[in-house]
Amino acid sequence: MTETSKFHYIGKPLPRKEDRRLVTGHGRYLDDIIVPGALHACFVRSPHAHARILGISAEVAREMTGVVGVFTGTDLARWTNKLRLAPPIEGLHPTEIETMPTDKVRFHGDPVAIVVARDRYIAEDAAECVAVDYDVLPPVTSIDTAFAPDAALVDDSLPSNLVSHQTFSAGDVDARRKEAHAVVEASFYQHRQTHVPMETRGCAVLWDPGREHLTIHIGNQVPHPLRSQLAGRLNLSESQVTVMSPDVGGGFGQKIALYREELAIAALARHLKRPVRWREDRAENLMSASHARENLCRTRASVTENGRILGLELELAEDFGAYCFYPANYMSRVVAMIVTGPYRIQDYAFEMKVALTNKCGNGPMRAPMAITSWVMDGTIDAIARQLDLDPLEVRRINMLRPADLPYRMATGEVLEDITPSETLESAVNAIDYEAFRKRQRALRDQGRYVGLGLCTVVESTTYGSAFYKSAGIPGSGHEAAWVRIEPSGTVNASVGLGGTGQGYETALSQTVAEGLGVDPSEVKILTGNTDVAPYGMGSRGARGGTAGGGALFLCARKARGQVLQIAANKLGLNTSDDMRLLDGQVERLINGEWTATGLTLADVARNAYLDPTSLPEGITPGLDFSLTYDPPPMTYSNSTHACEVEVDVRTGALTILRYLVSEDCGTVINPVVVRGQQQGAIAMGLSGALLEEVIYDETGQNLTATFADYMVATACELPNFEILHHHTPNSRTPAGIKGMAEGGVMGAIGAVTNAVNDALAPFGTVADRQPLSPQYLRSLLRDRGAAARQNEQE
Known part of the structure; x- marks a missing residue:
C-alpha cells in the first residue's frame, strides 16, 4: 500500500475549482469592486534617497478642480500611531516608523504627501503640482558604506546603521580549524530583488460613521494580523475593522505587512468620511513596495583530506533598506539557523549583521532564506575544487543518512x-x-x-508557535478552522489563510473531504474575510498545506465523529465504532465488508437541525465545528x-x-x-x-x-x-x-x-x-x- 492509497480524496489530481472563474474573466480582484462615490489617492514621492524635508507647498494642487485635499506626514501623525518594533532580542535595536515622514525621507520613492481627488487622473495631475523643498543628505547605498565610521545615519534614533548584530557558536570551530587538513573559504552575494506580483498593491476603504466601522478591500496574505495592525494604528478595536481580501493577483510575501500607504488611505477615509481607494502603478511597485534579498555570505569550512566537513563558520551581512516593517534579524536568522541543511555538521558558528541603507525597505519574498542552499552546496563545490575531489562524492561523505535521523542540528x-x-x-x-x-x-x-x-x-x-517563542519573536504559528455542515448536507469551511493564487479552494476542500468523508465537490472553502474566517496567521512560507490544511482536516474529523454518533443513534446502535462516512454515505463494517446503511450525510444533517429532540444525549442541535491547530x-x-x-x-x-x-x-x-x-x-x-x-x-x-x-x-x-x-x-x-x-x-x-x-x-x-x-x-x-x-x- 502506498502512503496516499489510504486516503480517499487527498492525493487526487482534481482540477482547480477556482480556475473556471479566473480564466473566464469572472474573478473578483480589487479593481473589480465598485465603490460608489469613492475618491482616489495619489502619493507624492521623494526624488532623493536621503534628504531633510524643509517644506511642502500644496496650494496650487489644492486649488485644482476636483481635488479634495492634500495631506502630509504631519496630518497622518495626528490620526495614526507609529509602528514600533522592539522584540527582546539581544543585538537588535528597536525601531519606529511614521505613517509618512515628517522630518526626512530615507529612500528614492519615500511618500511625502498624498493627494485625494475626484478621480485618479486629477489626483495624479495634482500630485505633480505639489512642491517639496529638500535639503539633500549623503546617501548610504551599500552595506560597506553603512558600516563605515563616518556613515550618515539612515535612522537618526539609532546609534549606527548596524540595526541588528547576533553571534552564535556550537562545538569548537577554532579547534576544528587547527586540526583540519585544509580550510576552504567561499563567498556568495545575492543581489537585491523585488516580488513583481501581477497585481500591484492597492486598497479601497470605507468608513461607516454611524457604526464607526472601517471596511478595507485589499489583496493581502494575512487578513487577521492585518486587521489587528490596522486597528491598533488607528486606535480602533478589532471589532471596528473588517478586512476583505478578494481574489489576489499574486503576493510572494509582498502582501503581508500593513504598509504606510494602506494605513494612510484608511486614515483618510475615516477623516473625510468618504470612501477612498488607491492603486499603485508598476513604477511605484518596483520602486517603493518592498524589496528582498541583498545579502552577502562568507563561509570558512575546516575539512579533512577526503572533504569531510569538521567545522563551518558563516559571516552573513544583509542590506535591510531604510525601514523595518519586520524585525531586522528576521530573514537572516532563518538563513543562519538552517544553513547546514542536509549535512552532518556539529561544530558551527555564525556572525550576522544587518544594515540600514537608503533603499526601499526589505521584507520576506518567496523563500526569505533563498540563499541558504546555494551557500551550503556552493561551499561543498568549493571544497571539491580546492582538494581536487568529485563534488558528488564530497556531498555523499557529508550527507545525512536515514540512520542519522532524527538529527539535531548545531543550532x-x-x-x-x-x-x-x-x-x-x-x-x-x-x-x-x-x-x-x-x-x-x-x-x-x-x-x-x-x-x-x-x-x-x-x-x-511550517513555523509553529514554539519556534517563535524560542527565537524571542512575538507571534504565533497556529491556524484556526471551522467546518459547518448545512441542513442540506452541503459543507462550508473556512480557515484563516489569505490565498494569492495557490489553489486553496481546491486543495483545502480535499483535506476537509478527507477528514469528513464527502466528495470535495460538496465542500466550499471561504477565506479572505475577517468577519467570516476564524482568526488565523495567514499565508506565508509554506504553511498553507500543513497549518491550514492540517487544521481543516482535524476539524473535519471532529465533525465526522459527531455525524457518526448521530447516525449510530438513528440506526439504534450503541456505538459508532466500525462506522464511516464515504462520499456522504454512512457505512458499517459487517463481517469485514463495508456495507451501506441507507443513511446519508443529508439525513443526519436534517436530523441535527430540524429534529433536535431525537439527538443522542449530550449532542446539541446543528453541525457547526471549530478547531485550532498549532503545528510542530x-x-x-x-x-x-x-x-x-x-x-x-x-x-x-x-x-x-x-x-x-x-x-x-x-x-x-x-x-x-x-x-x-x-x-x-x-x-x-x-x-x-x-x-x-x-x-x-x-x-x-x-x-x-x-x-x-x-x-x-x-x-x-x-x-x-x-x-x-x-x-x-x-x-x-x-x-x-x-x-x-x-x-x-x-x-x-x-x-x-x-x-x-x-x-x-x-x-x-x-x-x-x-x-x-x-x-x-x-x-x-x-x-x-x-x-x-x-x-x-x-
Whole structure:
C-alpha cells in the first residue's frame, strides 16, 4: 500500500475549482469592486534617497478642480500611531516608523504627501503640482558604506546603521580549524530583488460613521494580523475593522505587512468620511513596495583530506533598506539557523549583521532564506575544487543518512522525516552523472563548455508557535478552522489563510473531504474575510498545506465523529465504532465488508437541525465545528535539484539544457496544485538568479523602476522542468503533510550557479554573485584572462 492509497480524496489530481472563474474573466480582484462615490489617492514621492524635508507647498494642487485635499506626514501623525518594533532580542535595536515622514525621507520613492481627488487622473495631475523643498543628505547605498565610521545615519534614533548584530557558536570551530587538513573559504552575494506580483498593491476603504466601522478591500496574505495592525494604528478595536481580501493577483510575501500607504488611505477615509481607494502603478511597485534579498555570505569550512566537513563558520551581512516593517534579524536568522541543511555538521558558528541603507525597505519574498542552499552546496563545490575531489562524492561523505535521523542540528533545530540522501541519489541517477562527465570532457575538446550543478535543499516550511517563542519573536504559528455542515448536507469551511493564487479552494476542500468523508465537490472553502474566517496567521512560507490544511482536516474529523454518533443513534446502535462516512454515505463494517446503511450525510444533517429532540444525549442541535491547530515548532521538506547548462565563453550567454528535481514534500494533497507550486518556485528562482536585479546608483537613485530595466523571465527563457517524486509523510502532522512552496526557489539559485561554475572550471574562475548575466560571466572570463597574461609577463 502506498502512503496516499489510504486516503480517499487527498492525493487526487482534481482540477482547480477556482480556475473556471479566473480564466473566464469572472474573478473578483480589487479593481473589480465598485465603490460608489469613492475618491482616489495619489502619493507624492521623494526624488532623493536621503534628504531633510524643509517644506511642502500644496496650494496650487489644492486649488485644482476636483481635488479634495492634500495631506502630509504631519496630518497622518495626528490620526495614526507609529509602528514600533522592539522584540527582546539581544543585538537588535528597536525601531519606529511614521505613517509618512515628517522630518526626512530615507529612500528614492519615500511618500511625502498624498493627494485625494475626484478621480485618479486629477489626483495624479495634482500630485505633480505639489512642491517639496529638500535639503539633500549623503546617501548610504551599500552595506560597506553603512558600516563605515563616518556613515550618515539612515535612522537618526539609532546609534549606527548596524540595526541588528547576533553571534552564535556550537562545538569548537577554532579547534576544528587547527586540526583540519585544509580550510576552504567561499563567498556568495545575492543581489537585491523585488516580488513583481501581477497585481500591484492597492486598497479601497470605507468608513461607516454611524457604526464607526472601517471596511478595507485589499489583496493581502494575512487578513487577521492585518486587521489587528490596522486597528491598533488607528486606535480602533478589532471589532471596528473588517478586512476583505478578494481574489489576489499574486503576493510572494509582498502582501503581508500593513504598509504606510494602506494605513494612510484608511486614515483618510475615516477623516473625510468618504470612501477612498488607491492603486499603485508598476513604477511605484518596483520602486517603493518592498524589496528582498541583498545579502552577502562568507563561509570558512575546516575539512579533512577526503572533504569531510569538521567545522563551518558563516559571516552573513544583509542590506535591510531604510525601514523595518519586520524585525531586522528576521530573514537572516532563518538563513543562519538552517544553513547546514542536509549535512552532518556539529561544530558551527555564525556572525550576522544587518544594515540600514537608503533603499526601499526589505521584507520576506518567496523563500526569505533563498540563499541558504546555494551557500551550503556552493561551499561543498568549493571544497571539491580546492582538494581536487568529485563534488558528488564530497556531498555523499557529508550527507545525512536515514540512520542519522532524527538529527539535531548545531543550532538546535531537529530534522526528521526527510530524505536528502535518497533525493540526491534519485537525481544523479536520473541525470546519469557518469555519462554527463564523459560528455562534458568530449565537448570541452570541441570548445564547448557545459556544466552540471547539484543542490540539495532542506526547506523550513511550517513555523509553529514554539519556534517563535524560542527565537524571542512575538507571534504565533497556529491556524484556526471551522467546518459547518448545512441542513442540506452541503459543507462550508473556512480557515484563516489569505490565498494569492495557490489553489486553496481546491486543495483545502480535499483535506476537509478527507477528514469528513464527502466528495470535495460538496465542500466550499471561504477565506479572505475577517468577519467570516476564524482568526488565523495567514499565508506565508509554506504553511498553507500543513497549518491550514492540517487544521481543516482535524476539524473535519471532529465533525465526522459527531455525524457518526448521530447516525449510530438513528440506526439504534450503541456505538459508532466500525462506522464511516464515504462520499456522504454512512457505512458499517459487517463481517469485514463495508456495507451501506441507507443513511446519508443529508439525513443526519436534517436530523441535527430540524429534529433536535431525537439527538443522542449530550449532542446539541446543528453541525457547526471549530478547531485550532498549532503545528510542530518546525517542519521540513527536502529536494535535490540538478541543472545542466552551457556557457558561450565568447559572449557569456547562458543556456539551460536540462533541469530536474527530485522532491519529497510529504503527503501530496493535490498533485496538480503541487506541481504548479513546484514549477512556479523553480521559475522564480531561475528568474531571480539569471535576470532580476534592483539597481541603485551611487546617489541612491533606483535605476530599475520599469520592466524595461527590471528583467523577469518568461516561458521563452525557462526550460522544461522534470519532476521526480519521492514523497514520504511527516509523522507529526495531520495526514503527513509537509509543505513545499519555497524550496524550488532555494534549489534553483543554487543548482544553476553551481552548474555555471562547473562549466567554467577549466578557466579557474568562480561566479560568486548573481545575477548570472552575460555581462557578468564575460567579465569573469576577461578578468581571468587578464590575470593569466599578467602572470605570464611576470
